[in-house]
Amino acid sequence: MQYSLPAGYTSISQMTTDIDALHAQGKKVLLSIGGATAYIYLNNTTERDAFVTSVNNIMAAYSYKIDGIDLDLEKNINTGQNSMAFGSTWTMSAPAAAQTHMINAVKSIMSNYQTQTSKKMLLTAAPEAVYLLGALSSWQIVNANGGAFLPILDGLRTEIDCLHMQLYNAGGSGGGIIAWNGTVYYDDGTIAFALAMNESMIKGFTLLSGKGTFASFPASKLAMGFPATSAPNAAGTGYLTPANVCNAARYFKGEIAKPAGCTYTMTAAYPTLKGLMTWSINEDSYLSYPFVGAYTCAFSSTAAPVANFNKSLTTACVGQTVTFTDASTNTPNAWSWNFGSGASTATASTQGAHSISYSTTGTKTIALTATNGGGSNATSQTISVVAASGNAGAITGNTSVCQTSSQTYSISPVSGATTYTWTVPSGSTITAGQEQRLLP
Numbered sequence: 001m002q003y004s005l006p007a008g009y010t011s012i013s014q015m016t017t018d019i020d021a022l023h024a025q026g027k028k029v030l031l032s033i034g035g036a037t038a039y040i041y042l043n044n045t046t047e048r049d050a051f052v053t054s055v056n057n058i059m060a061a062y063s064y065k066i067d068g069i070d071l072d073l074e075k076n077i078n079t080g081q082n083s084m085a086f087g088s089t090w091t092m093s094a095p096a097a098a099q100t101h102m103i104n105a106v107k108s109i110m111s112n113y114q115t116q117t118s119k120k121m122l123l124t125a126a127p128e129a130v131y132l133l134g135a136l137s138s139w140q141i142v143n144a145n146g147g148a149f150l151p152i153l154d155g156l157r158t159e160i161d162c163l164h165m166q167l168y169n170a171g172g173s174g175g176g177i178i179a180w181n182g183t184v185y186y187d188d189g190t191i192a193f194a195l196a197m198n199e200s201m202i203k204g205f206t207l208l209s210g211k212g213t214f215a216s217f218p219a220s221k222l223a224m225g226f227p228a229t230s231a232p233n234a235a236g237t238g239y240l241t242p243a244n245v246c247n248a249a250r251y252f253k254g255e256i257a258k259p260a261g262c263t264y265t266m267t268a269a270y271p272t273l274k275g276l277m278t279w280s281i282n283e284d285s286y287l288s289y290p291f292v293g294a295y296t297c298a299f300s301s302t303a304a305p306v307a308n309f310n311k312s313l314t315t316a317c318v319g320q321t322v323t324f325t326d327a328s329t330n331t332p333n334a335w336s337w338n339f340g341s342g343a344s345t346a347t348a349s350t351q352g353a354h355s356i357s358y359s360t361t362g363t364k365t366i367a368l369t370a371t372n373g374g375g376s377n378a379t380s381q382t383i384s385v386v387a388a389s390g391n392a393g394a395i396t397g398n399t400s401v402c403q404t405s406s407q408t409y410s411i412s413p414v415s416g417a418t419t420y421t422w423t424v425p426s427g428s429t430i431t432a433g434q435e436q437r438l439l440p
Contacts, residue, residue: 001033001040001054003061012061019065028122029065031058034072039081042101052108059113068122068161069109072279073102073149074131084131084148088141092212095151103155110159124162125153126225126279128169129177129187129197135207135214136178136200147207150214163217164225164277165201167194168238180205185264187238191248192264194224194240198252198273199266219270224249225277228284228291242294246375249276249298275299297375304375305332307368311381317388318361324368325353328377332370340364342385358385406431 009015019029033055034040042048059066073083086096095103106123113121127149134146141147153163168187170177176184179196180203187193204216230239240248247259254269276295278284284291297304305328312323326335337348342360358364367380397409414420424430 001051001058003031003058016062016065019062023065028067030068030070030122030124031055031066032070032072032126034074034083036074036077038083039076039079040073040083041081041085042098042105044097045101048101048105052105052112055109056112059109059116064113064117068113068124069106071102071106071123071125071127071152073152074128082145084127084145086145086148090148090151091210092151092154092207092214095155099148099151100155102152106156107159123156123160124164125149125156125160126164126166126277127153128166129193130170132165133177133179133197133200135211136180136182136205138208140177141207141209141211147211147214150207153217154214157217160221162223162274162277163201163221164223164275165197166225166238166279167197168227170237179264189240189244190261190263191240191244191251191259192262193238194226194248195252195262195264195266198222198224199270202270203267218272219274220272221274222270223273223275223277224252225279226291228278228280229287231280231283242290242297243376245276245291245294246297249273296373300373300375302372302374303330305330305370305372305377307332307370307377307379309366309368309379309381311366311383313383315384315386316358317386318359319357319388321355321357322383323353323355324366326351326368326370328368328370330372330374332372334371336369336371338367340366361385361387 005012005015022029040051042051055069075082075084086099090096090099110121110123130140130144130146131149132147132153134140134144134148135150137146153160170187170193176186177193177197178184180200181196183196185193185196201217201222202219204214206213224245226245227239247256250256251259251262251266252269253271253273254266255271258265276291276298278291281291308327308329310325310327313320316322324337324339328335335349335351337352337354339345339347339354339356340358341362341364342358343364344357344359345354348354363382363384365380365382367378369376369378392414393412395409395411398407401407409422411420422430
């Protein structure tokens, strides 16, 4: 294994200084081993030992400031060589030689790290979904190395801190992977795939083709792995919107009811779900961190707001001012208003209150989305805007009256008016009439 300094770095000491800065923020730094352009396959003990020595040398070169390693073993997109191609005869109880060599190599690296630092080395893994749940499809076992990571995971289940299955490369709606319940689920932009794949790991399952049984894996060591963007160079399939990422994690943990349209029903809640993972965080940065926002929504201790607002009128005339006042709960810190067609101000991004008039008639839909660290919530209400009435004409009726007399006062009908409101002097009472009131 070889590791080169990233672009912009001129020395190892410069990079270790940055690692120290991340440690000061409470963050961890891992060495990712493998990826889409790296073929790692340990055929024999000589290759195993060379692998161990090279990784140990990298750790030593960086003064053991790197906190651990992440196993990302997959197919090399340039050469076609597959780090998961362990043949057809492996089983859970009798792994292939290369699977066993990888297990023993990782344990050796961890042992050396413990000796050098007196602390446990962090170990994570990022296998694609097919290298785990593909073991439930005879076709995928034969043609896609289905389940090939399971013996490695099983051999390292005590040592591993986090498994973040990559929820993609399952063929979209034209492919799919079978879950523990025998149903095929697809990485097609819905949350069912993430739920079914991860709960399958927790429940455990019997592999096909006589390959044995995979025992239950704890939710506390699972993170859901999604691409941060739908860009083909980042994923191709498996992208979920930030809202769906949040809903998947929160439903998995039992914090919300089953989301509308979800085709998978959880058999239990798993509040200890470890977290979320993405392998395209640079894309997330470019897009102003929507995936980071999804994580905040899914794992923040802050309760999401409940959006609500009050309106000063339910019916208004064209040109008349209506005031909308935020009444959301759970302390939102961001607001997104849309006041509907014909509004004097179309949208707003502050709490308000907002005073709005309308230039057109009709039913207007006012929408508010309230947001805080716990997520977002939206609501809407409507008002009716009608044409303004004409001016009221002169009032007819006596101007000099006796104290106890009853008098009739009226005006001519006003164009566009639907109601007429009369006011009378102190000491007088309106005794009858609707549009034309009687004044005593």
